[in-house]
Amino acid sequence: MLFMRSADLTARARIRDAAIDLFGREGVNRVSVRAIAAQAGVSPALVLHHFDSKEGLRKACDAHLVEVLRGDGGAADLGDTAKLAATLDAPELRRYLARAFLDGSPEASTLFDEMVEVSEGWLGRGTAEGWVHHTEDPHTRAALYVSWLLAPLLLHEHVSRVLGVTDPAETNAALRISRTAVEILTKGVFADETVLSAMDNVRKGRP
Amino acid sequence: MLFMRSADLTARARIRDAAIDLFGREGVNRVSVRAIAAQAGVSPALVLHHFDSKEGLRKACDAHLVEVLRGDGGAADLGDTAKLAATLDAPELRRYLARAFLDGSPEASTLFDEMVEVSEGWLGRGTAEGWVHHTEDPHTRAALYVSWLLAPLLLHEHVSRVLGVTDPAETNAALRISRTAVEILTKGVFADETVLSAMDNVRKGRP
């Protein structure tokens, strides 16, 4: 178990990687143990020998993803958007992460909570230092910030289709999206406060 | 077929509503025809009598959702965020919509494309009239705008957990989120342009 990292071509690792790929592509329930075994080049029985059950395999995939995402820096890295994006350069990890958030595994919930916590801390520090605007509701803003960070990942299929992405590398599209996101987060979209004050009026009307 | 709307308690409609509810809750593949039939109070065979196959039922659900979403105003309503939010007041419709975007049905793809198109037109008009900021890349901004609009829906489970939502009505939380979103879209998050210019430098370094 100790030197497992150097032997990342073991059947166990191949099964796990195949599962991450297929689970991310199709969703956990559309993928059979047989299909995972076939992609990993082993028998279906070996999958259950190593992971006890399909659910056990899914948990192992979650754990692996979380381990990779945390990187070397512990939970702190979860707030480092650039580092996060770099780690998620692998399409199969991206797909799996998106699926995990939607299928509602406990590991994904914990991960989301941590990301919100780290982001809230980071934005709070920014507010104190003056490079982030003040807000009435920092908690909601952090939750929304993380949601928006994940949105292009979750809707990757549709976003890339709309943007006409065809190249396999996709780095250009990712850059366009990031740049536009930062632009909105810096300058906003609306040039005046009519929409905002309209919303505040609705809010006061319903205490 | 013509007066079907007035007879929305037919077994056919009950099956469709049960399918939307269960598909949205669990995902299409986790739900059996038998479960849908049970919730609708009919036999499993009747489901296939009306919809030919499970896939046919799913398509009928998609079509129904799109019909409801378009409302009376045709595609134009897809850009009216407030109206959209009102239509999606029903939790089961919200859940189903989120699932549809992620399971990648053709209907959902068309819907997404239309939402982006309508939003891009709306934001373009706003730019011309001066109440929306100019952007280098209106197309990407529109895609991102729609993605961000959908993000709290897709991540509803996690967002509501983080915000500590317990009340079944949820109107307060929805209001908090909307208000915060509009706040960000009006004032931005970042108070200066350091992040933005840093990103532009990266971009120029990689032409």
Added chain:
DNA sequence: CAGCATACTAACCGAACGTTCAGCTTCGCT
């Protein structure tokens, strides 16, 4: 070399799935 745990497979199991089908009601029409 013997002993034994680990890695792995082929064959199989019961359960649940989507789907089919023959037949039973129930209605609208003439």
Added chain:
DNA sequence: AGCGAAGCTGAACGTTCGGTTAGTATGCTG
């Protein structure tokens, strides 16, 4: 009243699923 279509059901079909079992190969340890 009579008849055909539509709504609807119970019982089965073949398939595929996750999981089990019995057994073989492999490689380490004494």
